[in-house]
Amino acid sequence: MKLAVLGTGMVGRAHAEKLAQLKHDVMIGTRDVKKSLGESKPDMMGNPPFGEWKKSHANIRLGTFSEAAKHGEIVINALKGEASVSTLQSLKSELRGKTILDISNPLDFSKGMPPSLFVCNTDSLAEQIQRAVPQSHVVKTLNTMNAFLQVNPNMLENGNHTAFVSGNDSNAKTKVTQMLKEWYGWKDVIDLGDISTARAAEMLLPLWVRLWSSTQNANFNIKVVQEKKL
Numbered sequence: 001m002k003l004a005v006l007g008t009g010m011v012g013r014a015h016a017e018k019l020a021q022l023k024h025d026v027m028i029g030t031r032d033v034k035k036s037l038g039e040s041k042p043d044m045m046g047n048p049p050f051g052e053w054k055k056s057h058a059n060i061r062l063g064t065f066s067e068a069a070k071h072g073e074i075v076i077n078a079l080k081g082e083a084s085v086s087t088l089q090s091l092k093s094e095l096r097g098k099t100i101l102d103i104s105n106p107l108d109f110s111k112g113m114p115p116s117l118f119v120c121n122t123d124s125l126a127e128q129i130q131r132a133v134p135q136s137h138v139v140k141t142l143n144t145m146n147a148f149l150q151v152n153p154n155m156l157e158n159g160n161h162t163a164f165v166s167g168n169d170s171n172a173k174t175k176v177t178q179m180l181k182e183w184y185g186w187k188d189v190i191d192l193g194d195i196s197t198a199r200a201a202e203m204l205l206p207l208w209v210r211l212w213s214s215t216q217n218a219n220f221n222i223k224v225v226q227e228k229k230l
């Protein structure tokens with residue numbers, strides 16, 4: 001299947017790599033192809049420069065955001081939160097009718113650590129994106145765990161922990177849920193409801209950041225434990 005990943009950070013790379021391993025035709029999108037390939041320093045998290053990563057992933061196509069959005073039948077949003085709405089809005093026509101799997105978080109680092117959320121409570125980044133691209137189907141998911149776990153839930157507890165999905169279009173949510181289960185190996189995917197429920201998934205981030213700080217370990221996730229229904 002033709003898939004697009006918008007974003008060259010940890011999340012974009014993890015998804016592009018996983019989907020290419022599964023033999024999909026993947027294009028990863030960036031603002032400026034030449035500039036991204038020319039990066040020579042590791043990022044703030046110590047990840048190798050993008051050009052170096054790309055050399056070892058020759059089977060993944062590279063293009064501008066617009067080329068990638070055109071290429072993908074499903075488009076993954078792995079852009080910085082603050083850049084997501086304007087970037088996706090500028091791709092409105094390329095994204096028309098498509099499912100957008102949105103992983104972005106509305107993190108505001110302007111006052112340092114821990115970050116706050118630049119939208120919450122009565123709105124969410126996912127809803128802002130959905131309003132910006134009304135003819136696309138936004139499904140919020142996987143924003144509540146780190147990039148490695150997103151594509152490899154079996155890293156922990158045999159994959160027995162929880163991912164959430166939120167979205168207005170039930171076909172798009174079904175497609176994304178199948179992708180999570182069949183391609184990535186998720187076992188427990190809870191449908192929270194329409195896109196406004198993404199507020200809750202995004203508002204888990206303040207807890208995530210504090211758990212990361214107190215455990216000094218980013219490889220953890222939330223597991224929803226329920227009473228068994230008879």
Ligand SMILES: NC(=O)c1ccc[n+]([C@@H]2O[C@H](COP(=O)([O-])OP(=O)(O)OC[C@H]3O[C@@H](n4cnc5c(N)ncnc54)[C@H](OP(=O)(O)O)[C@@H]3O)[C@@H](O)[C@H]2O)c1
Pocket residue numbers: 006007008009010011012029030031032036077078079080081083087103104105106107142143144145146147148
């Ligand atoms: N890191 C994680 O484990 C994790 C976990 C859950 C959710 N998330 C969320 O997933 C998203 C991606 O996170 P990340 O850590 O992989 O990378 P990131 O550093 O948050 O974002 C990288 C991407 O954002 C693009 N970008 C940055 N500023 C931009 C601007 N002004 N205009 C257009 N594009 C811009 C970059 O474009 P270029 O390619 O042109 O540089 C790059 O592709 C974020 O929203 C983050 O909150 C991250």
